[in-house]
Amino acid sequence: DAKTTQPNSMESNEEEPVHLPCNHSTISGTDYIHWYRQLPSQGPEYVIHGLTSNVNNRMASLAIAEDRKSSTLILHRATLRDAAVYYCILRDWAASGGSNYKLTFGKGTLLTVNP
Amino acid sequence: DAGVIQSPRHEVTEMGQEVTLRCKPISGHNSLFWYRQTMMRGLELLIYFNNNVPIDDSGMPEDRFSAKMPNASFSTLKIQPSEPRDSAVYFCASTRSPGTVNTEAFFGQGTRLTVV
Numbered sequence: 001d002a003k004t005t006q007p008n009s010m011e012s013n014e015e016e017p018v019h020l021p022c023n024h025s026t027i028s029g030t031d032y033i034h035w036y037r038q039l040p041s042q043g044p045e046y047v048i049h050g051l052t053s054n055v056n057n058r059m060a061s062l063a064i065a066e067d068r069k070s071s072t073l074i075l076h077r078a079t080l081r082d083a084a085v086y087y088c089i090l091r092d093w094a095a096s097g098g099s100n101y102k103l104t105f106g107k108g109t110l111l112t113v114n115p
Numbered sequence: 116d117a118g119v120i121q122s123p124r125h126e127v128t129e130m131g132q133e134v135t136l137r138c139k140p141i142s143g144h145n146s147l148f149w150y151r152q153t154m155m156r157g158l159e160l161l162i163y164f165n166n167n168v169p170i171d172d173s174g175m176p177e178d179r180f181s182a183k184m185p186n187a188s189f190s191t192l193k194i195q196p197s198e199p200r201d202s203a204v205y206f207c208a209s210t211r212s213p214g215t216v217n218t219e220a221f222f223g224q225g226t227r228l229t230v231v
Contacts, residue, residue, distance in 0.1 A: 036220075042222075042224060042225075043119075043206045043208070043222030043223055043224055044158070044206070044208075044220075044222050045221075045222065046219040046221075049219075087158075102148075102160055102163065102171070103148070103160070103208075103220055104160060105150075105157060105158035105160075106157070108157075
């Protein structure tokens with residue numbers, strides 16, 4: 001899996017937008033960008049994913065740079081329940097041998113939300 | 116749907132004992148993953164199955180670890196004999212279709228294993 005780089009930690013205030021960056025300078029043309037988050041004492045949960053275009057869903061927005069070497073997860077109004085570790089992951093849909101099934105997690109970004 | 120169900124939620128065992136962790140994936144999902152999480156190493160993929168067949172077990176740390184998926188609704192991860200360094204949270208996850216990177220993975224609540 002291609003490597004991603006995320007800040008170790010970020011801090012935000014409640015009700016304010018949060019922009020979580022991810023660098024993936026070695027991304028290939030067949031890599032999808034996935035974001036998961038892990039709330040305290042829980043398993044990871046899916047947030048959003050995209051390939052080239054920006055994506056929106058009920059949880060967040062994903063902004064993908066034109067060269068695809070970076071992306072940003074946007075939480076429009078952070079709440080205390082958004083405090084979690086956020087993981088940016090690349091998944092290659094063209095990988096052979098079933099390896100594209102894999103989700104390989106890095107260290108992620110620990111988001112702290114202040115009341 | 117109840118989601119991915121793991122049991123037990125907590126397990127404390129003595130070194131040398133056999134430990135069996137259990138997972139029930141979401142009905143209709145045909146890919147299943149086992150992960151281990153520690154503070155030092157983060158989330159590590161141990162093994163994954165597709166249609167009950169192990170596809171990649173390269174993450175299994177050593178022969179003391181084994182995993183089975185006898186049918187589409189059940190999987191086990193066994194450690195025999197257990198050691199204190201096996202202490203971790205073990206997660207099971209399942210996804211809907213094989214070979215599709217758009218597939219969202221659903222994780223269980225995990226089993227916290229402590230080996231003393």
